[in-house]
Amino acid sequence: MGGDFGAAVIIPGAAIALSRHPDAEFLLFGDSAKIVAELDRHPRLKAVSRVIHTDVAVSNDDKPSQALRRGRKTSSMWLALEAVKKGEADVAVSAGNTGALVAMARFCLRTLDGIDRPALAAIWPTARGESVVLDLGATIGGDARHLVALSVMGGALASVLFNKPRPTVGLLNIGVEEMKGHEEIREAAEQLRAMNLPQLDYIGFVEGDGIGKGAADVVVTEGFSGNIALKTAEGTVRQVTDFLRGAIQASLLARVGYLLARGAFAALRARLDPRKSNGSVVLGLKGIVVKSHGGTDAEGFASAVRVGYEMARYDLLTKITQTLNRDGGALASEPVAQEAVS
Amino acid sequence: MGGDFGAAVIIPGAAIALSRHPDAEFLLFGDSAKIVAELDRHPRLKAVSRVIHTDVAVSNDDKPSQALRRGRKTSSMWLALEAVKKGEADVAVSAGNTGALVAMARFCLRTLDGIDRPALAAIWPTARGESVVLDLGATIGGDARHLVALSVMGGALASVLFNKPRPTVGLLNIGVEEMKGHEEIREAAEQLRAMNLPQLDYIGFVEGDGIGKGAADVVVTEGFSGNIALKTAEGTVRQVTDFLRGAIQASLLARVGYLLARGAFAALRARLDPRKSNGSVVLGLKGIVVKSHGGTDAEGFASAVRVGYEMARYDLLTKITQTLNRDGGALASEPVAQEAVS
DSSP states (O other), X not given: OOXXXXXHHHHHHHHHHHHHSTTOOEEEEEOHHHHHHHHTTOXXXXXXXXXXXXXXXXXXXXXXXXXXXXXXXXXXXXXXXXHHHTTSOSEEEEXXXXXXXXXXXXXXXXXXXXXXXXXXEEEEEETTEEEEXXXXXXXXXXXXXXXXXXXXXXXXXXXXXXXXXXXXXXXXXXXXXTOOSOHHHHHHHHHHHHHOOTTOEEEEEEOHHHHHHTOOSEEEOOHHHHHHHHHHHHHHHHHHHHHHHHHHHTOXXXXXXXXXXXXXXXXXXXXXXXXXXXXXXXXXXXSEEEEOOTTOOHHHHHHHHHHHXXXXXXXXXXXXXXXXXXXXXTTOOOSOSEESOO | OOTTTTHHHHHHHHHHHHHXXXXXXXXXXXXXXXXXXXXXXXXXXXXXEEEEEOSOOOOTTOXXXXXXXXXXXXXXXXXXXXXXXXXXXXXXXXXXXXXXXXXXXXXXXXXXXXXXXXXXXXXXXXXXXXXXXXXXXXXXXXXXXXXXXXXXXXXXXXXXXXXXXXXXXXXXXXXXXXXXXXXHHHHHHHHHHHHOOXXXXXXXXXXXXXXXXXXXXXXXXXXXXXXXXXXXXXXXXXXHHHHHHHHHHTOHHHHHHHHHTHHHHHHHHHHHOTTTTOOEEEESBSSEEEEOOTTOOHHHHHHHHHHHHHHHHTTHHHHHXXXXXXXXXXXXXXXXXXXXXX
C-alpha cells in the first residue's frame, strides 16, 4: 500500500522484478481487493504470490510514533516486517513512510548485537560507478563506535552489491585540518586503522565533493549530514538539468542541436536516472528491509526489489554479524547515539 | 600573495574590479618586486594603489596555528587585516589559506559583541537567483543562540547583496518530523519566530534540496553540515557536466548537435560559473573580510572584490550590529560553539 501510488506501482514493479529474478516469490500485504485487481494483469506474478489482507495502512503523514501506535501488529507495513522476523520472507520492501518504516523495523526486528540504532544506506551514482552512502537520516549524531559500526555495515553492503571482497571505506569530513568538534570522526578513523579489518579497506577522510568522484566505495557519516548531503545532491542535479533545459528551449538553433544530440541527453538521463539507484537499505536490524522512494514507478520499485534480492542472496546479514562479532565482539557497544525517530 | 597564482591573478583581478568600481583604491600587501612587476601593466590600477612590502606569506599548507605563530604581525595576510583594523582599508580580500584567514581575522579584528565565533558565508546560485548560505565551516556545532546570530548576520548580508529590505531566512534541517538530536535547530526556530525581527523574515526549515530551489534568501546551518552541503553541491555540478560532456563526445551526431546548441551550453556554463559567485564572507568580525577561491582567475577575484565593495558601501557591519544590539543586546551570548580552527 506504500508510496504515492500503492498497488498500481508495487504490483507491476514486482512483476518486472520477477522477470529478472525468476526464483523470487512474493508476499503482498494490504487491501486484497486492490492487490488482486492489479495481480490479475500479471498471471506469472500471481502464480508465485500470496496476498495477505489488511485494512490498516500507515500513511505518509503519520509520525513514526503514530504509525507504531496505530499500525503495530495490524498494518501492511508491520505485517511485512513480521514476515521477515518469522522467516516467512527473506526481505521486506516498502515504498511507504520512511520514518515509520525505520521505527517499526527497529521495534519488530530488533537491532543486531553491537548495533544500537538502525541506519539508512543509499546507492549513490558516481563518476566511477556507484558508492554506498550512509547514514541518510535514521540516526542523528553518534560516537566513534557508531561510525565504526556504520563502516562495517556499509562495507558489507558494498561487497554484496558491487561484488568487491574488500571495498574502500571513507569517513565524511570537512577540510579543516585542525578543527575542533567532531572528535568522534577522528577517533573512528583511528579505530578503523587500528582494526585493519580484512572485510574493508579504510582509506581516510572524504570531503563532500569526494562522494560524487567515487573517492570510496562506502562513505560514512552520521544521519544529519548524510541527509543534507543526499538532498543537496538531488537538488543540484535537478537545478543543473533545469538550467540546461531552459537554455536549450531559449533558442531555435539549440532546439535543433538538441534533436541531433538527443542520444547524448538520453544517455545523461540514464546515468542520472534516480530509478536505477532506487532502494535505500535499513541496516543494523535482524532482518533485511529496503525502502523504495514513494514517488517512483514500477521500474524504480523493481530496482528496490533487486537490492533486497541481492542482499538476501549474498547473505548480507551473516557478513555483517561475522564482522561485528569478530575478536569476541570487540565492536559490541553501549547505547551511544540519539534516536532519530521515536 | 594568496591563492594558487598570487600577484599574477590578484593584480589583474584588482584591475578588473577597479574598472567596475572606479572609486575604489587598493592597498597591496606582499612581495613588492612581484607586485610592482604586475602593476606596471595596469597603470590605472597603479595610480590608485599603494604597495606595502613584506617577505612573509602564509602558505596554503600552513595550519591555522602555524600561520598565527609565523605570520602574525608580519605576513601579507595579517597586514591586510590590520589595515582594516586601523581603518586604513574598508575591506580585506584574500585568496589565501581559509583556515588561516579565519583564525587570523578573528585574532586581529576580534568578533562583534554578541558573537563568539566567526562564520563563513557563500553566495549560492539557485533556480531563483542567488542565496546566502552559512556557516560553511568556520565553526563546528553551536547552540540555538549561535544559529540565531548566523541568521541575523546572513540576513544583513543578503539585504546588502540582493538589495532586499527583509530577506527570507530558513534553517537547514532534515525531513524527519520527530527526530531527536539537534534540538538547537528547533530552539533557534522558536527564537526567530518569537523575535519576529523587522530585518528578516524567518520562514522555517529548509531541506538540502531547498537550497538550490532558492527556498530562502538565507539558509543557516552550523559549519560541518554547511561545508558538506557546499562541497557535495560543487561535486555534483562537476559530475553532471562531466557526464554530459562524455555523452556528447561519444557520438558524432551529438557533437554536431552540440555545435548548434553551443549558445545554450555557454548559457549553462555562465549560470554555473563558479567565478561569478566567488567570494565567501567571513562574518561576525569587527571588520569586513572576503575569502576568494584560491584557484580562481582574475575575473573570479574581481567578483570577490565586488562582494567586499558592496558590503563596505552598504555598511554591512552597522546593519549587523544594530540588529544584534536591538532590545538591549538580547542576542548577546555566552561562549557556545566549538572552535573550528585553533
